[in-house]
Amino acid sequence: MRRFLLALSCLLIALALTGCGAAAESQFSTAADSVASFTESGRAMPAMPAAAAPQMAREVVVEKEMLREMEVPAEAFMAEESAEMDSAATESMSESLPTLEEVQASVAAQERIIVRTVGMGLVVDNVADTVDRVGTVSQNLGGWTVSSDRSAIHHGSVSVRVPAQQLDEAIRQIRALAIRVDSESSTSQDVTDEYVDSSSRLRSLRATEQSLLNLLTQADDVEDALEVQRELAQLQAQMESLEGRIKFLQQTAAFSLINVRLSLAPKSMPVEAGPDQTFSAGQPARFRATFNPPTEIEDFNFIWDFGDGSKVEGTGSAPTTQPGQRVTATVNHVFEDDRDSPYIVQLEITGTGQAGIVEGSDTLIATVTRIPTIEVFAGERRVVEEGEEVEYSGSFTRPEGLWDIQYQWAFGDGSPSVIDAPEDGATRAVAIHTYENYRPQAYEVTLTVTAQSEAGEVKGSGSFRVDVRESQGLIAGSWNLAASAKWAVRALSAVALAIVNILIWVAIFSPVWLALAAIGYGLLRLNRIRRARRNNSRALQNLEDMSPGASAVSTAPEQS
Incomplete structure (x- = not known):
């Protein structure tokens, strides 16, 4: 059991060193053979090839440490190992190691593996038809269509693979399909090192797999068999990944990729x-x-x-x-x-x-x-009387390079503007205007001067305000007929307005006045009745006082 675990440990160490490059193949083969001979005879491992000696020396040191951890008696193992390394392995290392020149020559002698990719931008008269024709070109040369897009009317794309030896011919035929080639690019990638390294690692993993299979047949119990089985599953997963990568490199190197972007050729307008x-x-x-x-x-x-x-x-x-x-x-x-x-x-x-x-x-x-500027001075603020005819005069500059000069007066009262052209060399603009109506606000008067130049129309303007006062009318001495007439009219208007207001108030309060008059009349009538009764009472009293038969005389009429 202990020997089996030791062998499995040595094999796992060899498996961990599979990423060391192309030299790993001989190392893992030697490690697998050594594990097999060690498990069969229990002796030290035989001498190794000279090229693998340095790496195996490092592996032996690692195995020593593992043996110490597993509490294996190291005296016999160390003695056999030292004797073996001191005799055959050391001499073989010193005599068989390749020089740097030999390694460089070996790499140069290898056939390089190049992956080429071409990108093209074409202008065509029909996008969908060109996509099909590019696919036909690749098929005729032994390739196939990888992907295509013809969903848009104005743009499209297609990617094809063709044999590497037919790449130049494919590019020539695809160019012939276009009205114009807008762009073309080509890239090359050397994957020789990756391919050689992956192939070497794959061979080493296969050798390790065979050793694990041998250990699996020698397992004494189920636990050892399951341990080897787990290691074997991991190893096979690595092998499948490497096989896929190697196949991809072989395919991409054997068949070059061409990416074509298509644009519809525009029509003229x-x-x-x-x-x-x-x-x-x-x-x-x-x-x-x-x-x-x-x-x-x-x-x-x-x-x-x-x-x-x-x-x-x-x-x-x-x-x-x-x-x-x-x-x-x-x-x-x-x-x-x-x-x-x-x-x-x-x-x-x-x-x-x-x-x-x-x-x-x-x-x-x-x-x-840079066209010249016309400076305009229209005038200063002034006061005029309504109905008065007044002359307005403004000035302006007249730089060189101008022609067709005109000026325009706008008086701001709604009357038509005054437009005129000055005489040659003149720089004044004159107009006569009459404000017919007075108003409290001032009028805005604007003088605009326009001319033509090489850059088009040139314009300048200036403005000022005019206050219009009321007309004074006919004046005799200090007496103003118009002013007096206006004052009389205003006074009569005020009196008439007051009378009208009084009548309005009387009409509004007429029910109140009638009620008050009725109440007053009733009170007056009642007062007269009371006074008459009082007088009658006094007269009767007087008659009674004057005669004894007054009562009889006075009562007779009452009975009658």
């Missing part, structure tokens, strides 16, 4: 950027173009390049009154500097839709200049 123009430096310049797209083209994108390092992109457009014609959205741009004038302004428009892709372009010349 007439575009008019507009006539050549002259602009003023620092002032907004407006650009708008017209174009005639084919039917079934709905989406448009345009780019203005103004030639001064700035660009503007847009998508807005609208139809015009002309059938089939559209106009782009207006774009504003400011040329700050006139030193590099004139500028070449370029316009590019791209349209997409069911009909495919259309493109159009046009240019215009933009001349930038």
